Amino acid sequence: MSTEKSMQLATIMTQYESALLEGWLSGLMARLLRRDKSAEAELRQQAARFLPMVVQALEKGNGNIDIEAAAWDEVRHALTEISQARVRQGFSSIETASFIFSLKDPLFQYLRTALADNPMLLIDETAATSSLFDRLGLFTVEVYQKTREQVILRQQQELLELSTPVVQLWEGVLALPLIGTLDSARTQVVMENLLQKIVETSASIAIIDITGVPTVDTLVAQHLLKTIAAARLMGADCIISGIRPQIAQTIVHLGVNLDDVVTKANLADAFLVALKRTGSTISKPKSAD
Amino acid sequence: MERIPILRIGRLLLVTIQVDMHDRLAMTLQDDLTTRIVKDRATGVLIDISALDIVDSFIGRMISNTAAMARVLDARTVLVGMQPAVAITLVELGLTLEGVKTALNVERGLALLEREEE
Numbered sequence: 001m002s003t004e005k006s007m008q009l010a011t012i013m014t015q016y017e018s019a020l021l022e023g024w025l026s027g028l029m030a031r032l033l034r035r036d037k038s039a040e041a042e043l044r045q046q047a048a049r050f051l052p053m054v055v056q057a058l059e060k061g062n063g064n065i066d067i068e069a070a071a072w073d074e075v076r077h078a079l080t081e082i083s084q085a086r087v088r089q090g091f092s093s094i095e096t097a098s099f100i101f102s103l104k105d106p107l108f109q110y111l112r113t114a115l116a117d118n119p120m121l122l123i124d125e126t127a128a129t130s131s132l133f134d135r136l137g138l139f140t141v142e143v144y145q146k147t148r149e150q151v152i153l154r155q156q157q158e159l160l161e162l163s164t165p166v167v168q169l170w171e172g173v174l175a176l177p178l179i180g181t182l183d184s185a186r187t188q189v190v191m192e193n194l195l196q197k198i199v200e201t202s203a204s205i206a207i208i209d210i211t212g213v214p215t216v217d218t219l220v221a222q223h224l225l226k227t228i229a230a231a232r233l234m235g236a237d238c239i240i241s242g243i244r245p246q247i248a249q250t251i252v253h254l255g256v257n258l259d260d261v262v263t264k265a266n267l268a269d270a271f272l273v274a275l276k277r278t279g280s281t282i283s284k285p286k287s288a289d
Numbered sequence: 290m291e292r293i294p295i296l297r298i299g300r301l302l303l304v305t306i307q308v309d310m311h312d313r314l315a316m317t318l319q320d321d322l323t324t325r326i327v328k329d330r331a332t333g334v335l336i337d338i339s340a341l342d343i344v345d346s347f348i349g350r351m352i353s354n355t356a357a358m359a360r361v362l363d364a365r366t367v368l369v370g371m372q373p374a375v376a377i378t379l380v381e382l383g384l385t386l387e388g389v390k391t392a393l394n395v396e397r398g399l400a401l402l403e404r405e406e407e
Contacts, residue, residue: 188377191377192373195373195376195377196373198373198393199373199393204393204397226380226381229380229385230373230376230379232385233368233376233379233386233391234376234391235369235393235394235398
């Protein structure tokens with residue numbers, strides 16, 4: 001008897017189904033960190049749905065425990081759903097995997113009871129069962145990880161879009177408050193957003209505010225200069241504002257050439273320059289007295 | 290032979306490039322433009338590239354050279370209507386067209402030239 005097949009498992013699982021479920025659930029509950037009524041109910045429902053599925057898959061596949069086979073489609077699908085739901089609920093990978101692994105203990109116990117008079121068969125069946133549930137468990141972890149990676153990827157994308165807004169301050173004046181480190185990918189997004197907005201609003205001046213940029217090294221400076229050059233090709237001038245004292249020191253020490261760019265210490269000053277260039281003025285209303 | 294039309298507006302010349310440029314066409318344009326600047330006593334040239342989706346290093350250089358030639362003939366050149374994607378490509382190619390004035394569209398370019406006239 002190879003470990004690739006298990007003829008007895010389905011029979012035993014059907015025979016002791018309710019007892020198995022109770023044993024499994026008590027094992028699951030013991031490991032459950034957050035205990036509340038809804039979690040317990042959900043767990044019970046998932047477990048009760050899962051057991052018959054495994055039995056069915058075993059019967060359909062004629063005892064085959066290769067979970068990549070078509071007979072296991074339904075089980076894989078259910079596990080994927082459970083795993084994905086757990087990622088969303090913030091379970092750890094161990095908690096997710098133990099959903100499968102905690103079924104092993106009660107199963108072995110009933111295997112022993114059922115096959116007590118045939119030790120050789122018991123060993124074979126135990127090995128096959130163990131192998132099957134290891135595979136299922138690993139599958140769960142794999143899905144868990146993939147789902148997590150998707151979440152991370154989506155967050156990265158959202159961060160990229162969130163952190164590069166282009167706002168219109170005045171007619172013909174745009175502001176681009178940069179937050180976080182500028183790398184090549186972000187510079188590309190920033191550049192595209194800025195140029196698109198220049199076309200949309202037909203702005204002639206863009207203020208790039210780097211108050212939120214933690215460090216400016218030669219690479220970041222180069223990215224900034226690229227953005228400015230691209231804006232200039234579209235006929236818009238750029239002003240860099242929000243340069244902190246430390247950043248000013250770093251820029252000079254690094255020998256970055258910002259001679260051709262208008263730089264201001266804060267956004268307010270830059271805005272005044274922009275207003276003057278566009279020919280607008282702001283004045284305080286004269287007080288009554 | 291294919292030619293790029295040069296329109297006169299007062300003492301300004303307007304060149305709208307709407308077809309893909311190749312060597313021959315570029316040389317013809319430079320030839321025509323310099324001739325017209327002298328003939329019409331133009332003081333400004335507007336080159337509109339809003340219809341161009343692709344600008345390679347060759348066209349970039351051609352525009353730079355044309356602007357330099359116009360300057361020698363005492364006419365200022367303004368490049369107008371560059372597409373965002375084109376601007377990004379040129380910057381990535383390292384062609385920032387120093388010495389060429391730029392504007393968002395023909396209207397802005399005209400205003401820029403008129404302002405300089407005063």
